[in-house]
Amino acid sequence: MKFVLKAFAVVLVIAISVPLVTYRTVSPCSMLKKELALRAEQQMEAVGEELRMRAEDYGEEAEQIVDDVSEVAEPVVEGLAAGFAAARVQRMSTGQCVSELWRIKTGGEPSSAPRAAR
Numbered sequence: 787m788k789f790v791l792k793a794f795a796v797v798l799v800i801a802i803s804v805p806l807v808t809y810r811t812v813s814p815c816s817m818l819k820k821e822l823a824l825r826a827e828q829q830m831e832a833v834g835e836e837l838r839m840r841a842e843d844y845g846e847e848a849e850q851i852v853d854d855v856s857e858v859a860e861p862v863v864e865g866l867a868a869g870f871a872a873a874r875v876q877r878m879s880t881g882q883c884v885s886e887l888w889r890i891k892t893g894g895e896p897s898s899a900p901r902a903a904r
Contacts, residue, residue: 815875815883821890822871823864830863 841848
């Protein structure tokens with residue numbers, strides 16, 4: 787019986803520690819907001835990398851222009867990603883946040899726009 791209680795306590799500590807370390811919160815909606823912002827930033831960075839690769843065809847000056855634009859656009863991209871995530875999560879209930887976060891983490895099918903809470 788003691789073993790079962792100790793095992794349960796360890797699982798509980800791990801279940802709480804992982805989101806705390808990863809997202810610095812245990813709120814599902816805050817975790818989802820951070821995850822959506824991170825994914826949006828990654829998508830925007832991928833577009834920037836593609837532009838850099840295409841700029842190589844046009845020479846060093848084009849590469850410098852892309853680097854300058856990327857440097858200026860970085861804070862804008864972070865703000866847009868955070869705003870997008872906040873707007874999407876704002877309309878969701880805690881249960882919807884949990885299911886959407888689970889879907890994202892497990893690679894499930896994309897859901898449509900969040901449904902209104904019942």
